[in-house]
Amino acid sequence: MDGLIVTDLHTGYRKKKIIDGLTTPLLPRGKITALLGPNGSGKSTLLRAMADLNPAQGKLALNGEDLMTLPSARRAQKVVYLPQSLPAGVHLHALESVIVARRASGSPVDGNAGEEAFAILEKLGVAHLAMSYLDQLSGGQKQLIGLAQSLIRQPDLLLLDEPLSALDLNYQFHVMDIVARETRLRNIVTVVVIHDINIALRHAEYAVMLKEGALVASGVPGEVVTPANLATVYGVKGRVEKCSQGLPHVVVDGLTT
Numbered sequence: 001m002d003g004l005i006v007t008d009l010h011t012g013y014r015k016k017k018i019i020d021g022l023t024t025p026l027l028p029r030g031k032i033t034a035l036l037g038p039n040g041s042g043k044s045t046l047l048r049a050m051a052d053l054n055p056a057q058g059k060l061a062l063n064g065e066d067l068m069t070l071p072s073a074r075r076a077q078k079v080v081y082l083p084q085s086l087p088a089g090v091h092l093h094a095l096e097s098v099i100v101a102r103r104a105s106g107s108p109v110d111g112n113a114g115e116e117a118f119a120i121l122e123k124l125g126v127a128h129l130a131m132s133y134l135d136q137l138s139g140g141q142k143q144l145i146g147l148a149q150s151l152i153r154q155p156d157l158l159l160l161d162e163p164l165s166a167l168d169l170n171y172q173f174h175v176m177d178i179v180a181r182e183t184r185l186r187n188i189v190t191v192v193v194i195h196d197i198n199i200a201l202r203h204a205e206y207a208v209m210l211k212e213g214a215l216v217a218s219g220v221p222g223e224v225v226t227p228a229n230l231a232t233v234y235g236v237k238g239r240v241e242k243c244s245q246g247l248p249h250v251v252v253d254g255l256t257t
């Protein structure tokens with residue numbers, strides 16, 4: 001099957017089970033899946049489990065192959081997880097950090113690694129930051145370099161944890177466009193944690209909504225983001241309207257209680 005299917009996944013922390021038997025339908029290849037849910041609902045925990053960063057049991061079938069049975073090094077070549085923020089204290093230029101990420105991916109570099117890394121920075125509109133040190137960049141700039149590091153590793157499963165949280169309106173749009181295009185061109189599975197429901201409605205082609213570690217809804221975003229689910233999962237009264245371009249758009253009128 002082309003895509004990712006999660007079956008009976010259990011994960012959490014030492015004394016706390018966060019996800020207890022999660023099963024999803026097929027998360028399609030070539031499309032962005034938005035992972036939605038309120039604070040603390042287990043989105044990062046789920047992505048970290050998929051990336052082998054949290055202990056987990058269950059099955060993660062990526063294009064028919066169970067990631068859970070792969071040796072860690074092989075799994076790390078296939079799955080890339082971009083956390084909410086890059087680790088602090090890394091004293092590298094942005095360009096060097098992308099070259100290092102490319103080498104770490106294990107796949108052979110065609111031609112010049114530096115040129116390839118620079119091309120990704122150009123694509124993301126941050127080539128001017130190539131010689132800047134990571135620890136001297138703004139939050140949003142770091143997020144963009146993190147995205148460049150993730151894309152250059154050429155994963156089969158790309159997991160992005162709130163990649164837009166520090167970006168301005170223009171970059172949010174730009175980044176989602178690039179991620180959608182790369183996902184389509186590379187025919188990979190991309191799961192993106194997005195808090196802004198309207199960005200999910202606009203840019204994602206599939207959505208999964210969690211509440212307290214359990215699946216509430218999955219499908220095309222327009223069918224997942226409904227007034228009923230907004231009330232049950234987020235506790236808000238929301239209307240789904242059409243914007244000037246005919247795309248669905250949520251307007252929140254208040255809280256349910």
Ligand SMILES: Nc1ncnc2c1ncn2[C@@H]1O[C@H](COP(=O)(O)OP(=O)(O)OP(=O)(O)O)[C@@H](O)[C@H]1O
Pocket residue numbers: 013014016018037038039040041042043044045046
């Ligand atoms: N390292 C940890 N140790 C113990 N519990 C943790 C740890 N990290 C997260 N948790 C708990 O796991 C639950 C799910 O957290 P998680 O970060 O996965 O949620 P989330 O949906 O990504 O939230 P947010 O939208 O706020 O980022 C929360 O109750 C949180 O307190």
